[in-house]
Amino acid sequence: MLVIADALINVLARHSPSDTAVETGEQQTSYEQLLDLTLAIREQITRCPAGSAPVVVADDPGAGACATIAAAQTLGRAYVPLSANHPATRIRQILDAVEPAVIVQSDRTAARMADVLPARYPLLTISQQLGNLSWARSPEPAESCVSQIGSDIAYVMFTSGTTGRPKGVPVKAKSLTAYLDVATKRFGVRPGDRASHFFELTFDLSVHDIFVTLLGGGTLVVIPAEQRLLPGRFIREKEISHWFSVPSAADSLHRVGALRPGVFPHLRQTLFCGEPLRWPVAEAWQAAAPHSRIVNLYGPTEATIAISEYVLPRDGSRSNGLYGIVPIGQVFEGQRGGVFSEPDAGAQPNRGELWLSGSQVISGYLDPRDGPKAFAADPDGSTWYRTGDVVERDGDGLFHFVGRVDHQLKISGYRVEPAEIEDAIHRAFPDCRSVVVRCDRGKRLGLVAAIVRAGGDGPAASDIREACATSLPAYMIPAHVVELVSWPVNANGKIDRAAVRRQLEDEIAADVVAGQGAVS
């Protein structure tokens, strides 16, 4: 089995020094340059006295971020990614939660972050020319702070939480090692391969991009942010051989008719993860990339990148199709997945919430107040993570994604807790009650906030969106805001979220009252 602490840096040194490790636009960074940069960053980080406290990566994807992550790993320190595109409030919430030893940024992100990063943390800047490091703020911290994140943690990702602030998911080095052990064997890249770097660093699937590509000696090709929406030209021009993205990217290309047969002749492997993959999209992708095998991966951040897989049959059959969605398949060997259903619910025995256990599964959140019910102890001493995903297990033992037990939504693969958005709206406009849903049909697609106000003039849609933008990342800002006169309610007098969604999807006029109930 691979050992990550120290392994990555040794592996970097073993690859052919002149091979390109990371390609960002016209800039190519060789394995030799990446190793030198990693060693230089490591040396600077050791000047920060804060024990094993984490290293915050406040950078866009690229060679600098890869080197910073590799440096942190070799020092046995966790890394925590920050996006320069996220609002200041969210960035400060994350920094408060992790108390890093140092923040590493690049001169590409420095201007965007200048007014956001608190002065009390040491701040190291990597210049565009790479290799040129400078301390924007002294490596001696302004005040001593204690991080609760130990050297057993590889990285911490923050996802949407139901408590009105982001939820920290600490992933141990041993969990990352377990994942990489599977991934490098099953989905590995080799020297000469060109693998996509599609995911932002704050999305845990980026960990796969970086580690699997660099461990294998391939070239990590960073997609420019403005090409993520429709990545077809990027795949062709960059002659990508290994593609990994959310299914939305394929779905978008499919909708605009770009997945024509044979348009991706260089692709040999395609991985999808993060949201349901629809069969028609998978089939169109297979036709566009005839030499590629396609694997549908599944895994919450809490189970380290991905924990189950389904390899699509090359003969075009979809005998395993349920609900028009590609199965999420079987959990990796050594990991455990079980279907749990309430005994009195009268449900089918093969259908229920997916629980996960094993070396890839975390044992708890950074803040224990986040989701105390998300974890369950097994009599054998192991921990089960309750995913909240409803699955059905078919006769072949394959899991199929069916839906959620709660209100969590997915937007381009990002987890979105409606409660976090509703809380942001309520804080800005105390007279407004809101319900946020995802609409898949009708005129308003994507995240839609329905609001009902207690009295007086309500805020305009743009006011609501602006209020959300002060604390939430862009993917959590509702695309549409619709004012309802009152809420549809269920038999218990509670707001019926499904009915709200149906109203919005059916394009019933915003001021039509459907249902006479009061707000619960």
Add this chain to the structure above:
Amino acid sequence: MNERSEPEIRNAIRRIVGERVDDVPLDDSASLLATTNLDSLGIITLLVAIEEQFNVDIDVLTIDPESLLSISGLTRHLSALAESNGG
């Protein structure tokens, strides 16, 4: 595609965009993703609507995806398509 002048194309695109965004002033050169409430799905459905209304294929495999994000970029692209069809 019907013969249309560039200003006509621009106005038609502005109208299709206007039907889909909140009531905000439209800046022709700005990214619709950055300056309106259109999200990625909104942009995709906009492109499909433009393809249908102009009866054209926008080939996203050959043109710069960034140029599809602004009214100016879309106008340029559709004008070029009209010219090549007309000529």
